[in-house]
Each structure stands twice: as structure tokens, then as C-alpha cells.
Amino acid sequence: MNINPKAIRILCYGDSLTFGHDVETDTRFNALERWTGILQKTLGVNYEIIEEGLGGRTTDIDDPKKEGRNGLSYFQSCVMSQVPLDVIIILLGTNDLKSRFIRTPAQVADSFRKYKTAIEQACNKWNVRFPKVILVSPPIVDEDKIPHEWHMEGSGEKSKQLSKEYEKVAKEIGFEFVDIAPVVKVSTIDGTHLEKSSNVNIANLLSQKLL
Structure with a gap:
């Protein structure tokens, strides 16, 4: 919690990429290693980063x-518990590429239309203004390295198409858009x-949208 009453409040909503899963140790990156923590340090005391990441979230x-793990089911409650918010950053989509979901990149992107509705409903409930929303397209996965038991056949090619589809939907619903794929490994x-x-x-790229 940032006790600065004038701090700009930023909700970071995502999956294990926001949680900060460290695959080398099968634990979590510490607060100053996660992009959320680095972003907090970069922005300073006049900003408050609210971290909401869960591994496997769709x-x-x-x-x-x-x-x-249904991200939409929890999202509105999450927003309502954190209002007022100035910015919401959403980084989701990789888990939707699991083969059992049979989803196209366009279908993944279209899901964020429901997120706009959820934000509107939460804001209307508490009579607060609609925040700036930054929709972040996830990294391109390396399908050859993904464990077979994760069942992500076809995810490599699909992940390459997410950026275009996310940008299209973001423009249509009034969200800002950031593609992190070019800057991450x-x-x-x-x-x-x-x-x-x-x-x-990631923190450096997002800070450019916020400062």
C-alpha cells in the first residue's frame, strides 16, 4: 500500500508473467526482480502498483x-475492491493457447471486449471515472521448448498473431496497446x-506509457 493520497493507482492484472514465476527455481522472482516491482521503483512514490498475477490465468x-483461473470471473471483483484506479494494465493470453481450448488469436483478443464492460460496471457501481487501460500483448512462445504435458500444440504460430489482433481490438474499444514481444526473451x-x-x-517499456 502506498499511503500517498495523491498517488496514481495502477492495477497490473495478469497470469504467471505478472506473478513473476521463475522457471529456473520454480519459485517467484523477488519484488525487485519482477516487472511490477521494477516499474514501481522506476515510477516512484507518486505511483502505486497493485500486483494481481496468477499462474494459469486465462x-x-x-x-x-x-x-x-478464469480471469474475467475474478476481474470485476478485483477492480471493485481496488477503486478508484487511474490505470489498468492487462497482460493475459498465453494460457488461452493451450490446445484444449481450441482458440484462435482473434477469439483471444475479442475476450477483452468483456473486460471493458466489467470495468464500466465497476466504475458505475462506485461512481468513479473510467481509468486508462493498457492492453499488453504477451511474448511469442518457443513451442519447441514447451513441455509436452502442457498441451500447447500450435501455440508458437498463434502467439505470433496475438499482437495484431490485440492492437485491433484495443483500437476498437478505446484501450491503449503495448506489444512486449520485441523486448523480451x-x-x-x-x-x-x-x-x-x-x-x-517490460518495466521500461510500460513506464514510457505512464510518465
Whole structure:
């Protein structure tokens, strides 16, 4: 919590990339290694980063193998519990590429239209203004490195198409758009999670949208 009453409040909503999963140790990057923590340090005391990341979280799909991972189901409650918010950063989509969901990149992107509705409803409930929303397109995965038991066949090519689809939807619904793929490296161990150094690059890229 930032006790500065004038701090700009930023909700970072995502999956394990926001949680900060360290695939080398199978634990979590520490606060100053995660992109959220680096962003907080970069922005300073006049900003408050609210971290909300969960491994396996999807955009709007129930996962029969992982309970509580439907991102949309929790999102509105999350926003309502954190209002007022000045900015919401959403980084989701990689988990939607699991083959059991049979999703196209366009379908993944279209799910964020529901997020706009959820934000509007939360803001109307508390009579607060609609925040700036930054939709972030996730990294391109290295399918050859992804463990077979994750069942992400075809995810490599689909992940390459997400940026275009996200940008299109963002423009249509009034969200800002950021593509982190050009500035990050995924792990050579599992092909999906971030190399530690990429957290710095994400924070630097997002700070340009906020300062």
C-alpha cells in the first residue's frame, strides 16, 4: 500500500508473467526482480502498483484442470475492491493457447471486449471515472521448448498473431496497446515464462506509457 493520497493507482492484472514465476527455481522472482516491482521503483512514490498475477490465468475461459483461473470471473471483483484506479494494465493470453481450448488469436483478443464492460460496471457501481487501460500483448512462445504435458500444440504460430489482433481490438474499444514481444526473451527451459532480464525491459517499456 502506498499511503500517498495523491498517488496514481495502477492495477497490473495478469497470469504467471505478472506473478513473476521463475522457471529456473520454480519459485517467484523477488519484488525487485519482477516487472511490477521494477516499474514501481522506476515510477516512484507518486505511483502505486497493485500486483494481481496468477499462474494459469486465462482471459475468460474456465480451465477444468485448474480451478479459479478464469480471469474475467475474478476481474470485476478485483477492480471493485481496488477503486478508484487511474490505470489498468492487462497482460493475459498465453494460457488461452493451450490446445484444449481450441482458440484462435482473434477469439483471444475479442475476450477483452468483456473486460471493458466489467470495468464500466465497476466504475458505475462506485461512481468513479473510467481509468486508462493498457492492453499488453504477451511474448511469442518457443513451442519447441514447451513441455509436452502442457498441451500447447500450435501455440508458437498463434502467439505470433496475438499482437495484431490485440492492437485491433484495443483500437476498437478505446484501450491503449503495448506489444512486449520485441523486448523480451522467453525461458530456454520452458519456452513461455520470462527470462529475468526481460522484466526490466517490460518495466521500461510500460513506464514510457505512464510518465
